[in-house]
Amino acid sequence: MILYVNLLTNKVIIILFTLFTFNYCFSQKVLSIKDIEKLSSKIEINSQLIDSLANKLNSLESKKELYHNFSRFFRIYGDNKSALKYGNIELTYFDKLNLKDKKYHIALHLVGCYYHDNNQFLKAIEILKKSARLDIYPKKAAQSLCMLGSCYRAKGDIKKSINYYKKGISSLKKLNNKKSIVAHSINLALTANFSNNISDIQDAINYLFKVDSIIKNKSYPNFFLDVFNINNSLGNLYSKKETFDIKKSKYHYLKCLRLSKQENKYFFLSLASMNYGELLLKIKSDSSIYYLNKSLIKNTNKKHQNYNLLKAESHRNIANYYFWKKNLKKALKSINISLKTSFNLEIEDMSPTKFQLHKTSERLNISKALNTKIQILNQLYLKTDDSKYLNQIIETVNISDQLVEIILEDSTESSTQFSWRNNISKIYKYGIYAARLLGSENLQFQYLEKNKAFLLTQSINDNNYSLNLPNHIVDEELGYKKQILQLEDQTLTSDSKKLKDSLFDIKFAYQSFKDSIQKIYPEHFESKxxxxxxxxxxVKQQIDNNTIVISYALHDETTTFNASTGLLISKNKSIPFSISNIEKLKTDLNIYRQLLARPLSNKNKIKQYNTAANSLYNSLFPTDEIKDLIQNKKVVIIPDDNLQNIPFEAFITDTTSNKYLIENTDISYAYSMSFLNVNNKISRTPEKDFAGFAPVEFENEKLATLQHSAEEIYSINNNLNGITLTGENVTKDSFLTNASDAKIIHLATHADISRKPVIHFSKDSLNLHELYTYKNNADLVVLSACETNVGELKKGEGILNLARGFFYSGSKSVVSSLWKVNDVATTELMTDFYTNLKDHQSKSEALNNAKRKYLKNHSLSEKSPYYWASFILIGDTNPTFESNSLIYWILGGIFIVFLFFFSYNKLINKRK
Structure with a gap:
């Protein structure tokens, strides 16, 4: 009986629906969203029904409107795939009608939003940029800018996200669109929560206070949601270490809790509980677990779009709580649930696929969870000595590596790239040490390489490929880069809104240019x-029997491993080693650096120096086997962190004789072996052997006259027969013009290592950022100036200094300085260095032999490393001037053959 009634009811609905549809089609009326809602309550809406309705309509305009209404309906009801499908169909009708009106702009913006909702961020960015560039409907252009901010946040490009939000909100303010201003200011704050830039965080706080004043009473649309989000975001921002204020953060979180309870909003109550629990965890309060567990109990609204994110974050924080309490098994279980939820994995501790890594919109939170898991696994290994945890560390490091690789592929903002390199550097170091304990030297070396100068190596590789594009394209791209770098440089010292807007506009135009080039030359981008x-x-195949490579990884105080590591590589073997007592190493490094920077003028200073220099020698070459292997060898050092600021050649190998390492070892440096290989493959076509520059005197009164600098380059040029510029002839323009085609570039001048490293000329200066748009063909650049190898340290990447800038612009190797050099000693060293180079010595031999000669010819305080150890060679070590011995051998061979035939003919003639 029940079955009969149901069948009868279904027939009635179908008849009614058919009559309803016929009525609309006959009258050529298009179903509104309300009509569709009523219809959906009676019968399932599917593609056949929609297409049928569209086919009954005569005009393209009506069909376009119908598909628009269905796409909006599906988005309202959470069917993002269908919303995207019918939004795209709507756009095809705009093309058929050749319409570019206000409705088109709305439709384009919505399709971009639909792609965003489906986590198809690359496509969303393409569509939203198109919408943002249109000048048809300013509101939608502004909202598209903000949606681009959301896309870049999901992709992990925080700086770019913040910039797009700021630009979009600025446009919305001009339009006085309060509702959108409030919504996107809250989204800006959500992005700033992932930034470690205090300026961005403070800006977001200011935005929130401004929009809070817009919401005055409960009659305001979305009152609860906006008030909650504003206070929740303020709680987040005040809980960050850069702006940490426990009272303010607590105040805003508790306000969220009260508001959620009053309104019976259980999802938001869970969110507020989780955030408040995380705050309490930061101050090591036992109450934190109460609120974290409460966030799970109340989290019942599984249909909410952010349900999985909240669940994953709750479990991540619970894992951190148990980690703090040393309940490692529970911590591991919680973090596995967090990752399972984030990736929608079927089982815990299952690895996500590459597709899932690409698809996720929660890259930032997932990165935190992966880092937490590695620390838990590390502690479990230290507690149990079970190697299964080391293998799980390796697995987790590899997932993190893949995730960051995806993020860096998409990112163009240098600040974002450096931030992610900093994050992954800490993770690689866990991988390095786990591989060391597992006895996998190959894997240890792989992580060591990944942790060194990856961005620089990638940039050099990309620049080399870009040269294959047509000249006008290369020139236009270079023009964009110059404008961007110049504006970025100016914004370092200015908070001008006009400057920031100009920077945003030129970056936006540059991205559009690159998008268009990619469509015209797809084969170029595919071949990169x-x-x-x-x-x-x-490495073992590349080096000879006389060469040793040593790569280091220093663990900082936040790392729970008790040792840093290194790997020695020779032709026939590799030796992993540990560096113990990191605190002592840091102390010795500080003493060493301080004493290097001035002459050792008394016995006490000499003793202090010898003790620290010998201690570093024993720490960084920790076994007798390693010490024996490097004797009388060419040693390539790949340093890490603060080791990049010291000369290894000035270590004391024996406190009895006070012998320096350089006395029987040739030292050079490299960013990584991968960097060396990529950089050495670049084709360089210099036209002259030498270009020397010595301003001597400077218009800047703060810069002292360098009396011996002209003598230095004249002496060098006597051997090389290139060009020399001195005095007021040495300007930035004359340098850029004359240095670009020289085999050797030599600069005898002043340099600064401020926030903006520069090289000084007689009347002007060359900034570091300008080197990134300058091209040279140098086999060797010699920066005979103060502190040219000093700069800002970026973990996982290296030091941002002038040496790095010259490598970026094309140099094969660079000699740079670690402290303020002595003018007289420098002239002596450089003269001998070039004499050795001209004598066909390798760059490494030439510099080290010049230092040895200096030590031999001086005594007492003049032998202090201050005078001779500042200059280090980075990069390729091969001779700049190849020996002609091969030619001589060939000529000799020809002469012997000639002599043989001459003698033979003479003998034959005698017999005749």
């Missing part, structure tokens, strides 16, 4: 290869 890391086996 990622940097292939050099393997341990590759």
């Amino acid at each position: 290869k990622k940097v292939e890391l050099t393997s341990l086996q590759d």
Whole structure:
């Protein structure tokens, strides 16, 4: 009986629906969203029904409107895939009608939003940029800018996200669109919560206070949601370490809790509980677990779009709580649930696929969870000595590596790239040490390489490929880069809104330019290869029996491993080693650096120096086997962190004789072996052997006259027969003009290592950022100036200094200085260095032999490393001037053959 009634009811609905549809089609009326809602309550809406309705309509305009209404309906009811499908169909009708009106702009913006909702961020960015560039409907252009901010946040490009939000909100303010201003200011704050830039965080706080004043009473649309989000965001921002204020953060979180309870909003109550629990965890309060557990109990609204994110974050924080309490098994279980939820994995501790890594919109939170998991696994290994945890560390490091690789592929903002390199550097170091304990030297070397100068190596690789594009394209791209770098440089010292707007506009135009070039020359972008890391086996094959490579990884105080690591590589073997007592190493490094920067003028200073220099020698070459292997060898040092600021050649190998390491070892430096291989493959076509520059005197009164600098370059040029510029002839323009085609570039001048490193000329200066748009063909650049190898340290990447800038612009190797050099000693060193180069010595031999000669010819305080150890060689070590011995051998061979035939003919003639 029940079955009969149901069948009868269904027939009635179908008849009614048919009559209803016929009525609309006959009258040529288009179903509104309300009509569709009523219809959906009676019968399932599917593609056949929609297409049928569209086919009954005569005009393209009506069909376009119908598909628009269905796409909006599906988005309202959470069917994002259908919303996207019918939004795209709507756009095809705009093309058929050749319409570019206000409705088109709305439709385009919505399709961009639909792609965003489906986590198809690359496509969303393409559509939203198109919408943002249109000048048809300013409101939608502004909202598209803000949606681009949301896309870039999901992709992990925080700086770019913040910039797009700021630009979009600025446009919305001009339009006085209060509702959108409030919504996107809250989204800006959500992005700033992932930034470590205090200026961005403070800006977001200011935005929130401004929009809070817009919401005055409960009659305001979305009153609860906006008030909650504003206070929740303020709580988040005040809980960050850069702006940490426990009272303010607590005040805003508790306000969220009260408001959620009053309104019976259980999802938001869960969110407020989770955030408040996380705050309490930061101050090590036992009450934190109460609120974190409460966030799970109340989290019942599984249909909410952010349900999985909240669940994952709750479990991540619960894992951190148990980690703090040393309940490692519970911590591991919670973090696995967090990652399972984020990736929608079927089982805990299952690895996500590459597709899932690309698809996720929660890259920032997932990165935190992966880092937490590695720390838990590390502690479990230290507690149990069970190698299964080391293997799980390796697995987790590899997932993190893949995630960051995806993020860096999409990112163009240098600040975002450096931030992610900093994050992954900490993770690689866990991988390095886990591989060391597992006895996998290949894997240890792989992570060591990944942790060194990856961005620089990738940039050099990309620049090399870009040269294959037509000249006008290369020139236009260079023009964009110059404008961007110049404006970025200016914004370092200015908070001008006009400057920031100009920077945003030129970056936006540059991105549009690159998008258009990619469509015209797709084969070029497809052929651009990622940097292939050099393997341990590759290194062993490349080096000779007289060469040793040593790569280091220093763990900082936040790392729970008790040792830093290194790997020595020779032709026939590799030796992993540990560096213990990191605190002592840091102390010795500080003493060493301080004493290097001035002459050792008394016995006490000499004793202090010798003690610290010998201690570093024993720490960084920790076994007798390693010490023996480097004797009388060419040693390539790949340093890490603060080791990049010291000269290894000035270590004391024996406190009895006070012998320096350089006395029987040739030292050079490299960013990584992968960097060396990529950089050495670049084709360089210099036209002259030498270009020397010595301003001597400077218009800047703060810069002292360098009386011996002209003598330095004249002496060098006597051997090389290139060009020399001195005095007021040495300007930025004359340098850029004359240095670009020189085999050797030599600068004898002043340099600064402020926030903006510069090289000084007689009347002007060359900033570091300008080197990134200058091209040279140098086999060797010699920066005979103060502190040219000093700069801002970026973990996982290296020091942002003038040496790095010259590598970026094309140099094969660079000699740079670690402290303020002595003018007289420098002239002596450089003269001998070039004499050795001209004598066909390798760059490494030439510099080290010049230092040895200095030590031999001086005594007492003049032998202090201050005078001779500042200059270090980075990069390729091969001779700049190849020996002609091969030619001589060939000529000799020809002469011997000639002599043989001459003698033979003479003998034959005698017999005749």
